[in-house]
Amino acid sequence: MNIKSFIISKLFVLAMVALVMLPSGLMAEKVATITYSQVVNGRSSDRGGKTVVVASSDFALIYSDRDRSRLIPQTPEERNYIDYKQKLTWQVAQLFDGTSVHMKSEFSEYPEFTVTDETAVIAGYTCRKATASLRSNSLEIWFTTEAGVKGTPQPSFGIPDGLVLKTVRNGNFEVVAQEVKFEENQVSLPALPQNIGESADQAYYRHRVTGSYIETIRVFDDAQLSWGNPIQNPVTDAPDSIWHFAGGTVVAKKVVLPKVSSDYLVFAELHQYSNGDAYDRTGSVFIIPNDKEQSMLDALMHGIDNVPVFQARNGKSYQGMMATADFDPAIELVRFFTPFGVRQFNEQVKVYGEEWEEVAYYKQDITELLSELQGEVWIGAFIGNYDKGGHKISLDIKYYPGSPQVREQETSKHYVAPLFNTLNFMEMAGQNYGTFFDHDSLTVEFVVPEGVSNLKLRYITTGHGGWGGGDEFNQKLNSIFIDGQLAYSFIPWRTDCGTFRKYNPASGNFWNGVTSSDYSRSGWCPGGITDPNYIPLGHLKPGKHIMKVAIPQGAPEGNSFSAWCVSGVLIGDLK
Numbered sequence: 001m002n003i004k005s006f007i008i009s010k011l012f013v014l015a016m017v018a019l020v021m022l023p024s025g026l027m028a029e030k031v032a033t034i035t036y037s038q039v040v041n042g043r044s045s046d047r048g049g050k051t052v053v054v055a056s057s058d059f060a061l062i063y064s065d066r067d068r069s070r071l072i073p074q075t076p077e078e079r080n081y082i083d084y085k086q087k088l089t090w091q092v093a094q095l096f097d098g099t100s101v102h103m104k105s106e107f108s109e110y111p112e113f114t115v116t117d118e119t120a121v122i123a124g125y126t127c128r129k130a131t132a133s134l135r136s137n138s139l140e141i142w143f144t145t146e147a148g149v150k151g152t153p154q155p156s157f158g159i160p161d162g163l164v165l166k167t168v169r170n171g172n173f174e175v176v177a178q179e180v181k182f183e184e185n186q187v188s189l190p191a192l193p194q195n196i197g198e199s200a201d202q203a204y205y206r207h208r209v210t211g212s213y214i215e216t217i218r219v220f221d222d223a224q225l226s227w228g229n230p231i232q233n234p235v236t237d238a239p240d241s242i243w244h245f246a247g248g249t250v251v252a253k254k255v256v257l258p259k260v261s262s263d264y265l266v267f268a269e270l271h272q273y274s275n276g277d278a279y280d281r282t283g284s285v286f287i288i289p290n291d292k293e294q295s296m297l298d299a300l301m302h303g304i305d306n307v308p309v310f311q312a313r314n315g316k317s318y319q320g321m322m323a324t325a326d327f328d329p330a331i332e333l334v335r336f337f338t339p340f341g342v343r344q345f346n347e348q349v350k351v352y353g354e355e356w357e358e359v360a361y362y363k364q365d366i367t368e369l370l371s372e373l374q375g376e377v378w379i380g381a382f383i384g385n386y387d388k389g390g391h392k393i394s395l396d397i398k399y400y401p402g403s404p405q406v407r408e409q410e411t412s413k414h415y416v417a418p419l420f421n422t423l424n425f426m427e428m429a430g431q432n433y434g435t436f437f438d439h440d441s442l443t444v445e446f447v448v449p450e451g452v453s454n455l456k457l458r459y460i461t462t463g464h465g466g467w468g469g470g471d472e473f474n475q476k477l478n479s480i481f482i483d484g485q486l487a488y489s490f491i492p493w494r495t496d497c498g499t500f501r502k503y504n505p506a507s508g509n510f511w512n513g514v515t516s517s518d519y520s521r522s523g524w525c526p527g528g529i530t531d532p533n534y535i536p537l538g539h540l541k542p543g544k545h546i547m548k549v550a551i552p553q554g555a556p557e558g559n560s561f562s563a564w565c566v567s568g569v570l571i572g573d574l575k
Helices: 003-016 202-211 296-302 367-372 497-503
Strands: 017-020 032-040 043-045 050-055 059-065 077-083 088-094 100-106 114-122 125-134 137-144 163-169 173-182 187-190 215-225 242-245 250-257 265-274 282-288 309-311 317-319 331-337 360-365 375-383 391-400 413-421 442-448 452-464 478-482 485-490 533-536 543-550 563-574
Touching (some): 032 163, 059 187, 125 163, 265 282, 265 331, 265 367, 282 391, 331 360, 331 413, 331 452, 331 563, 367 413, 367 563, 413 442, 413 452, 485 533, 543 563
Antiparallel strands (some): 017 187, 032 043, 032 050, 032 173, 050 059, 088 100, 114 125, 125 137, 137 163, 163 173, 215 391, 242 250, 250 375, 265 360, 282 331, 282 375, 309 317, 413 563, 442 543, 452 533, 452 563
8 A cells, every 4th residue: 555545544534423521521522433344145254354444422433444555556535424314314535646535415315214113232232124225135134223323335225214233135145233332531523524526426426437447558549540642751659659651541659558357358449430431341459469579560560562472372472470489469359340431421311210329338348358458558449441531449457456455476378379360451552362272261370378278269359351251241161270170160250240230320321221221241240349269279288389270262253252250369278
């Protein structure tokens, strides 16, 4: 715990309780400190620490008694206050950045409860049982009027006119008083701090509190991906400088990502809209590995011929698509597809019953690539198009802690090894489409190191060829072979493309009421993300292996051809 957190925490706690010494001969107001513990499925639990209520006749303070030295620094300090005279509650949070936010509520906003005739003795006091319901959860509240003070460990359950000594949710989650201690020589009167910060409703309060845990890295902010505009790149590759490549259809940036423990969740969050282009386009967000002799950064900076080339049986050359001893292809984070003209064409096309969205939104869990998402890395994004307006994107990488507790040691680490990526994000700089499957399988050697467990292939695949006989609209079997043996086969196919209709204003509407964005496709939809497939390879022994990917790619017709964008990354756990 750093000094700043320690000082803020201590000052905040001191502000919670005012210690008032009463003159001799005056009767002290009754004040009690009640400590509660959790019982889950009949077993005691210390998750979240013990709850403490400081209660008087008309006011109560509720907080969690946790050792903050064992919490991650960004954990907010939260307190609840109850004013029984005004029938009001306050929830106050001190955030890591030094600001505060609070939410004020009336008693009437909490669940209404029904007092029953059932009684029980808890912590030495006779309690009555009350029941309530909150969002389909059954609630029990056990409260007493014998203590002379009022309070509850969970105001959200409802606030009876007494001291709550036990709450039960859904019959198996209990918060039970372990000790009721009255002050004797001095009165510890709970008090609402003078500075409780910004006022908020419930939604904004929770947004501020949960948001304080999240570390957000803004990679691109309304970056344009288009073709044919003048490009002026930075002089150096300093972090946060944005580069444009392949005629402007690729943006790339060196960023410094946080180093976090292995229990974190990581999400990519992307917003996209048309800035002129009306068509559905292939998009990709990727990392450029740069720890071997060659990388896709060489191709971006100096030309596509500066990476290894695969010569296929069809006589064509395919650049930068497969791993070698000296080269790693780009690691794909997110495969996405732009819808037909969202925002730019909203006012130009009207369809009865449809209200077009202003922006396409994509969010994907990329935690399995955590080892590549720390420290200094190059992140790029691509949308294939030949339009001067093109598209605009904003990209955030968000890190969510798995626990508020500080992790003292790593239990496991992520293993990541890129194998192939045939998505030609340098298309506008001469990189070929993945059209070699008509004559070849994709073949790559790889090594399984010692100490890797739970090995899988993270495989993303989409078929392309936008006419009736093209692979975009025809089901094709994808087969993965390991050392000559079939490991996995399936047909990538999406039948839910109509779900994205509200993002596709410029999509063609046909005579029968179907729009072109509704059609099922080979693993993708206009306006959607293509999810990775996970192929288990845990049976492979350490050492060298050969992987082949085979797809019966359709034959070209005139100037039309089919292609497959496939990317593969080995992932696993390292002990």
